[in-house]
Amino acid sequence: MTRRVLVTLAGPVVSVVLALLVTTIFLEAGGYSSLSAYSVMWDYGTRPESLVAALNDAVPLYLAGVASAFALRLGLFNIGIDGQYRVAALSGAVLAANLPLPLPIRLPITLLFSCAIGALWALVPALLRIYRGVSEVITSILMNSIATTVVAMLLANVFREGTGQSVGTAIIDEGGRMPALLDLGLGPRSTISGFLVVAIVAGIGFYLVQYRSTFGYTQRVAALSPAAAESAGIRVDRSVLWAMLGSGGLAGLIGLPHILGVAYQYDGTLPTDLMFTGLAAALLGRSHPIGMALGALVLAFVERSSLVLGLVKLPTEVGSLFLAVILISSAVGYYLIENADRRLALLAAVRRLRRAAAGTEAAR
Amino acid sequence: MSEQEELVRLTGIVKRFGTFTANDRIDLSVRAGTVHAIVGENGAGKSTLMKILAGEERPDEGEIAIAGEPVAFSSPRDAQAAGVGIVHQHFLLAEALRVWENVVLADEPGPGPVLDARAARDRVRSLAADSGFPLDVDQVIRDLGVGARQRVEILKVLYRDARVIILDEPTAVLVPTEAAALFAAMRRFTAAGAAVIFISHKLDEVLDFADEITVIRHGSVVGRTTPAETDAARLAALMVQVAMPAVEPRTTEISPAVALTVEDLTVAEAGEVPALDRVSLAVHGGEILGIAGVEGNGQSELLLALLGRVAATGRVLLGGESIDALTTRQRRERGIAYIPEDRHRDGLVLPLLLRENAALGYQHRAPLRRGVWFSRTAAARRAREIIERFDVRGGSPTTPAASLSGGNQQKFIVGRELGSAPRVLLAAHPTRGVDIGAQAAIWRELVTARDAGLGTLLVSADLDELLALSDRLLVMSRGRIVAELDPRGLDATELGEHMTGARGGEVAA
């Protein structure tokens, strides 16, 4: 039992260490002092306001991770999260700004609406895969590009508020904004967003659905053996559909922390790389709800603390470099650990066989 | 080169996997121009020995000599260069490539980097013709049946000028007449001076076609003989400690109630020859209805259609109720159980734990399902029941299915399906690749369930199994039922003739 816990933890740890190593090499090669970069990052990053900010940043990352993981559990890659969350964010922004209902009603409706839009955007690749056998990778990629154009078009022609330079939807009033969860009173930017609750709920929901429900069981079977699943009465095409819809629905939430908690409108400030960072969190956390939370926190911390580097003439790309390497190193890290694990498991199996053989010999 | 030259000599071969000894000081001698059979139970070490001879494994101790020359193979290619070729039980063919491409792969004719396709095709074509089975070399493997694919595998070996041809369970998927054709081809090769070694556990085949027999048990040679000096019973006794399973004559009656009715079941793609062509049959409670036939003649489609996995037209009634419109899940819920022919692909999810595999197919039923939740405890209990009742060894509810041996995996599946108290059991090759002990156990369970009133549709390529277990026997050929036979008093050769159409006639069943 302890071996399993160690193995599960070892993966992410090795990944982070590897990422640090590679980033250090690049920094040094570029003529920068990695040590000073890291110490500056650490000093800045561990300040209370930075930690709070990192926590808030981790929320959309976690949501993106959970969205990716929902599909990953079936072995599917929802590479369309990129387009899904942007379209859903736009829709959420417009709805929140225009729905004349009080906060306790408007907020949940906005969240559900964005989920629905995200799921709808994911429906196209899902249906094409089920009914036409077209790879969901390619259709998702196309949908992402279409999303960019559609959002730009809608923003420019239909939902635009304000004139001149600023391109954005209508500003959301108090009745549509996500309230703060906790104000630490440490300064102007030390409020923990209420979206933390949403993230926690999403995580719990993910756990329950994937690990405890019958649906989760059917997903596990379908992922590991579609043929056995079909013989067992599990329809794999339905599984694919639900996995993609669930993933898309969760993806719909990704942009909302920014829309409903920071910018209060859809404009050019919505981060565009959340899918990749979310995927990194999913991989780091091995698609496990708690692991992904830790992964998201680590990644958010690194991104946040790297912001300060510009001030000291160090490249801010350290953050994105770290993220990029984490993606690779998490895969390598698991390879190393899994190999060791596999060797141990093989030894255990051989030991069992030998005992069994000795048993039958004795019985003869 | 004299006819009696010793072509292969293995001396003191030892091979260990961890602490398990697969081959324990094995000696083998095969002369040119002879057919040598190696027999033994599953896991006895036959395949390992042949893999060593073919260069796929390296022995821990011992020597190999080909035509008197000592050799050491570090790869299959070395063995091929020495003239040794092996045809595996599971073919290694690229489905999307053509016959000639598969045959010449890695030894292509042509100057430099250029592939001389014409030369390749010509060479393969003439090789096939000379070996007695002309073949369209441009066909894509995907379109070929099992027998044809095996011929391609043989061509691969011949193309590389093999003098020693090893066949691993070559007739596992062939019927007696096809097997005879194969051995006739082998005779042609030995007449030309080659040596053929084949692994089998079909004793009558061995006695009919081999010149010499080596019996292996638990990694050692326990007997060397010839067909003239022995018989099936003695061979079997050498192979195993346990006698072949025998089935008692039945004491219970077949119920007059029909458990499963099938009328005009057809599985067809538009414009193609139907895989299943207006099949009709009826299975009574307490009866085992056997389906015999060369593989690929519709048997798999029949079971899949009954299970609801494949679209079909026609009528299927379960105990009088129509189930045509029902999904697989609904049919299972109504009481159809299924033992699949490929346990690794359809019957179990190997990486999952046994308790999770115990729920496979039953995950929507109480007590395994409580509301929307999957009950781990109920599943573990289920697994434990199956393990105890059906004597599954080597695992517990919390070990993965992959940790069980083939026979135990099959026992687990049989236990799971029978344990759900079904009304109809669809069983496909229930003891394929399973050791004698497990086979006996499974046969016992099938008979017990039969006596308790279960109606079973049994598809099998094991003629002994069909003859031992069936109350009635149907023969399928080209998607149709072509004969209904009484298994009592029938022998394997007769049955084989029906299966390949040598005895004509269709039966409106």
Add this chain to the structure above:
Amino acid sequence: MTATTDAAAPARLRPDVRRVRAAVMWALLGLGLLVLARYLTDAPGLTSSATWGSALRLTVPIAVVAIGGLFSERSGVINVGLEGMMIGGTWVAGVFGWLWGPWAALAGGVVGGLVFGALMAVLCVELGLNQLVVGIAINVVAAALARFLSDIVFTGVPGGSIAKSPRIAESLPTVSAPLLSGGFGGPDLLRALEDSGIPVVAQFGGILGGLTRDVSLAAIIGLVLIPLTALVLWRTKFGLHWRAAGEEPAALQALGGRVHRTRWIAVLTGSGLAGFAGGYLVLVSQSYVENQTAGRGFIGLATLIFGNWMPSGVFLGSSLFGFSDAVGLGRPETFRALLFVIAVVFVAVGVLRLVRGTRRTAIAPLVLGVVLVVVYAVVPLPSELAPATPYLVTLAVLVVAGTTMRPPAALGRVLRRRTPAG
């Protein structure tokens, strides 16, 4: 003609007369349709040399990167990292081009792609890591590195910044067809035809003229790669090993072929090509510009799948894409005219399927065709939608063509490296 496009070798080894005739017939039909549409919808841009020249320029990078993907995927290694390899290509091309001129830029592109190709080969072929993850990681790494290294190398250099390399001094020479398009200072017959205004003749002149005038040498090299790849795939020993590695690597290994070496070569070649495509982009813009690839690596992947992993399919797909892209960038009525053309094609396909009796598959194209006709006639499409044209077109074609695709059977499967005999 077979309905399923098989990954296996074509039955006839020489292009047989029937096939050539069929291809010519389809081409003429297509051209006829375009001419008709041009007059029916009054959209001269549909057949103008400007559009077609632009289409050629836009097709090349997609085609080359897709072929790069083909190399990798045909050997069994999924490559979603094409975008990253392309980015690597653009960056190194920017550096080399700035320092040593346009030919060096192309070489630099290849080098940039190779770097990431080597990374993918090590991680996927040697270590057997999840290929999708590695591909995505390469995309992210390449983008981050490009920025990081630009900061170090380009900032502070005149004309350079973190997002852009200094301008490349010259550009590669272009050629035009002699006699027909003004090549080598001669007469430009096709231009004359185009300007004549005579129906059919003018369109002919426009289309051919656009395709043969001022074509960059890099474009020619890029396009030649397609038949070259087909040659390697079907006519060389390596090609057979390559296909076998992607279909059933165990078979190749059992016969003594070197699966891992084959995959290494395939992945490296593919990445070099993706980098070359990046270099081409740099030559078009005369410098490295951040985000220059604009998702083309992904579109190349889509083209590869759309083309059923065949060089001919890739050519068709990337041409379709390039043409749609060119139309999208052009005038609005050309865009609408393209809609019209596609609508007609879809309706025709739908009718054909109805006639043939496969009714279910006729629904999709018919519905789409009718919808498109309605949209064309009634809806005033905003110009912002134009950039989405190629994606929408590809998606529509996928819906209609759908299930006849067959990827290499062993795509994504890892083969454990065989240690010497056990």
